[in-house]
Amino acid sequence: MLDGRVRSVLERLELETDREKRQNLPREVRSRQVERTTGRFLFALVAPQTDCEVLEIGGSRGYSSIWLAAGARYLGGHVLSTENDPKKIAAWRENVADAGLEDWADLVEGDALETVAKIDDVFDVVLIDAEKDDYEALFQVARTKVEPGGLVVADNVLSHEETLGAYSRARQDDPTLESVTVPLDRGLELTVVLR
Numbered sequence: 001m002l003d004g005r006v007r008s009v010l011e012r013l014e015l016e017t018d019r020e021k022r023q024n025l026p027r028e029v030r031s032r033q034v035e036r037t038t039g040r041f042l043f044a045l046v047a048p049q050t051d052c053e054v055l056e057i058g059g060s061r062g063y064s065s066i067w068l069a070a071g072a073r074y075l076g077g078h079v080l081s082t083e084n085d086p087k088k089i090a091a092w093r094e095n096v097a098d099a100g101l102e103d104w105a106d107l108v109e110g111d112a113l114e115t116v117a118k119i120d121d122v123f124d125v126v127l128i129d130a131e132k133d134d135y136e137a138l139f140q141v142a143r144t145k146v147e148p149g150g151l152v153v154a155d156n157v158l159s160h161e162e163t164l165g166a167y168s169r170a171r172q173d174d175p176t177l178e179s180v181t182v183p184l185d186r187g188l189e190l191t192v193v194l195r
Contacts, residue, residue: 031061052075055080059083072104148195154167154191158187171191177194
């Protein structure tokens with residue numbers, strides 16, 4: 001649920017991101033988080049699912065992790081996030097703790113292409129929000145962690161269409177998947193694994 005602690009951290013992170021954009025900080029040092037409406041959408045995806053297990057690839061400073069964990073805790077779910085940047089890892093841990101969500105979210109440190117393959121779990125929802133050139137490889141490794149009926153959400157497919165257009169087309173052309181591009185914020189590709 002979005003209690004006062006959760007709301008406070010989300011609002012602080014939104015202000016930090018706005019300040020970083022105004023200062024024109026380089027992309028690699030900014031908190032590259034989803035938009036607020038995308039966060040609300042992710043919350044709505046996981047909150048009604050009992051025991052929803054979520055894998056987040058690209059946790060950054062924890063903004064989307066907080067939305068996901070706040071939704072997952074409603075009916076006993078859990079979020080496992082990945083992050084490779086040491087500064088963002090420290091911020092992720094602090095922000096999730098400040099939001100009071102440490103019992104509903106954990107972080108795996110390291111390159112997601114390596115760490116996800118080693119995870120011995122199955123997930124209901126996967127969020128891919130990482131380096132755009134890695135989406136295809138990240139989808140392939142994440143798919144091994146999703147059973148039929150599982151959902152993979154990829155962010156930025158419209159804002160980075162020159163890079164991720166092929167990702168969306170590959171999902172939509174695959175008969176073992178059902179996939180749709182949702183024009184929310186930077187664009188989401190929602191892909192259900194059929195078999």
